[in-house]
Amino acid sequence: xxxxxxxxxxxxxxxxxxxxxxxxxxxxxxxxxxxxxxxxxxxxxxxxxxxxxxxxxxxxxxxxxxxxxxxxxxxxxxxxxxxxxxxxxxxxxxxxxxxxxxxxxxxxxxxxxxxxxxxxxxxxxxxxxxxxxxxxxxxxxxxxxxxxxxxxxxxxxxxxxxxxxxxxxxxxxxxxxxxxxxxxxxxxxxxxxxxxxxxxxxxxxxxxxxxxxxxxxxxxxxxxxxxxxxxxxxxxxxxxxxxxxxxxxxxxxxxxxxxxxxxxxxxxxxxxxxxxxxxxxxxxxxxxxxxxxxxxxxxxxxxxxxxxxxxxxxxxxxxxxxxxxxxxxxxx
Numbered sequence: 001x002x003x004x005x006x007x008x009x010x011x012x013x014x015x016x017x018x019x020x021x022x023x024x025x026x027x028x029x030x031x032x033x034x035x036x037x038x039x040x041x042x043x044x045x046x047x048x049x050x051x052x053x054x055x056x057x058x059x060x061x062x063x064x065x066x067x068x069x070x071x072x073x074x075x076x077x078x079x080x081x082x083x084x085x086x087x088x089x090x091x092x093x094x095x096x097x098x099x100x101x102x103x104x105x106x107x108x109x110x111x112x113x114x115x116x117x118x119x120x121x122x123x124x125x126x127x128x129x130x131x132x133x134x135x136x137x138x139x140x141x142x143x144x145x146x147x148x149x150x151x152x153x154x155x156x157x158x159x160x161x162x163x164x165x166x167x168x169x170x171x172x173x174x175x176x177x178x179x180x181x182x183x184x185x186x187x188x189x190x191x192x193x194x195x196x197x198x199x200x201x202x203x204x205x206x207x208x209x210x211x212x213x214x215x216x217x218x219x220x221x222x223x224x225x226x227x228x229x230x231x232x233x234x235x236x237x238x239x240x241x242x243x244x245x246x247x248x249x250x251x252x253x254x255x256x257x258x259x260x261x262x263x264x265x266x267x268x269x270x271x272x273x274x275x276x277x278x279x280x281x282x283x284x285x286x287x288x289x290x291x292x293x294x295x296x297x298x299x300x301x302x303x304x305x306x307x308x309x310x311x312x313x314x315x316x317x318x319x320x321x322x323x324x325x326x327x328x329x330x331x332x
Contacts, residue, residue, distance in 0.1 A: 005058070008050075012040060013058055020066040029070060033092035041076040041191075046083035047091075053253030056191055057198040061249070064202020064310075067302060069163030071096065071128025073199070073313075077192040078136035081143050084188065085179035089134055096132035097192070098123035098146075098169055099314065106315045108182075109140025118152075118173045119144060129167035130157045137169075137176065143185055144176040151175060162309035163302065186260055186331045190267050193314050193330075194252050197274045200310035201242075201249050204274075204281045207303045208238050211285045214292075231288065238284055241277045248273035260329065268324040275317025278307040 005013065015035055023031040032038065040055050042048025056076070063072065071094055078095030082088055089095050101111035102124040112121025123137060135146045146153065152172035160166040179185075215226040215235055225231050252270040255263055282304045286293035293300050311317060323330065 005054070009054055009058055012037075012050075012055065013062065016059060016062050017066075020062065020068060028068065029094075030092075032070075032072075038072065038075060038079070038092070041072075041195075042080055042083065046080050047088050051080075051191075053191075053194060053256040056194050057201075057249050057253040060195045060198035061202040061205075064199040064204075064306070065206050067163075067203070067206065067299075067306070069306075071132075071164060073097070073192055073195040074127050074136075076195060077188055078134060080188045080191065081136050081179055081185050082134065082145060084185065085143075085145075087145060087177070087179070093133040094128050094131050096126050096129040096135045096167075098126045098129070098135055098137040100125050102168070106319050108138050112137070112139055112171065114139050114142065114144070114176070114178075115173070117176060117178065119146065119171045119176045120152075120173055121171055123169040123171075125160060125166045126169060127160060127164045127166050129155060129169065130165055135169070136179070137171075138182065141182050143179040143182065145179055146171070146174060146176045160309065162306045182331050183260075183329075186263070187256060189314070189331050190252075190256055190263060193267050193271060194249070194256065196310045196313040197245075197249050197252065197270050200274050200278045200307055201245050203303050203306045203310065204242055204245055204278055207281050207285045207300060207307070208242055210300060210303070211235070211238065211288050214289055225288075234284060234288060238281060241280055245274045245277040264330040265324065267330050268320040271315060271320040272317045272324065275311040275320075278311050279317075282307050 016037060019031050019035055037059060039048040040050045040059060043051030074097035075095045077097045079089045102122055104110045112119060112123060119137060129135060132148055135148060137144045137146050152174040154170040155167045157165055157167040212235060215231060216224055218225050248270040252266050255266040285300055289300060292298050
């Protein structure tokens with residue numbers, strides 16, 4: 001497996017870093033669309049120009065490092081599923097991916113059911129739903145396309161823990177178009193897991209960098225905290241954990257197109273590894289910062305929230321570890 005960025009991916013990385021530096025707020029999404037970043041997440045058959053695991057990992061790691069809160073993951077999953085079903089989304093459109101259900105762990109089809117071509121039930125914590133031009137909804141065994149203004153659909157918006165806007169959906173015999181079976185979109189859903197893992201990796205890297213800077217500049221007894229051996233050893237352990245998480249993300253990126261059983265094993269291993277490292281880094285970063293690490297105004301607080309959200313998305317580390325141990329598929 002080649003761990004080096006290609007020239008095209010290095011150019012994409014440089015372009016993305018420039019955009020994330022120059023733009024923020026409402027101006028960021030149009031700038032990303034103009035630069036072709038969402039299109040880089042899709043294959044040529046899906047209306048994009050890349051869609052490789054390397055491009056997905058690169059883009060979302062940079063987004064995580066910059067602390068960007070945009071519904072790019074759901075847009076990638078939804079747009080790819082729609083394109084594969086012959087219903088491509090418009091260029092630059094936000095597509096919401098409605099996967100989680102209230103009152104469940106990560107089981108699908110518990111709080112929502114399909115009756116013919118209509119859906120009834122609830123979905124929760126859907127990033128970008130308020131601004132979406134299309135909503136892709138999961139049931140126990142299929143993906144469905146729902147229009148935001150459809151009959152019987154109601155929406156309640158609220159802020160999410162990672163800084164995005166989310167919403168709960170209530171569907172009452174809402175018209176929907178079946179895109180295909182859940183297993184038919186295994187690669188698409190696996191790309192979503194890679195995106196969340198790469199987002200977490202970028203945030204982990206930012207949190208560790210922030211912690212290292214603090215240990216080098218904060219002084220106690222006239223010496224930088226990093227000069228104390230116990231703290232230096234803990235900092236070194238964090239640096240090792242970052243590389244473990246990076247290896248897991250790179251490994252999944254290189255196996256997205258493998259046969260389903262092998263791909264699922266790499267997917268589950270990645271989610272478990274990155275989830276474990278994310279929690280460890282969050283806890284250690286707070287402890288190594290001391291009191292300031294507990295303050296809401298400090299940058300670390302938002303990083304920790306984003307790490308918790310990334311771990312919970314599309315199955316947390318414990319859920320994927322259980323399925324890995326039992327030899328169960330990722331998408332059944």
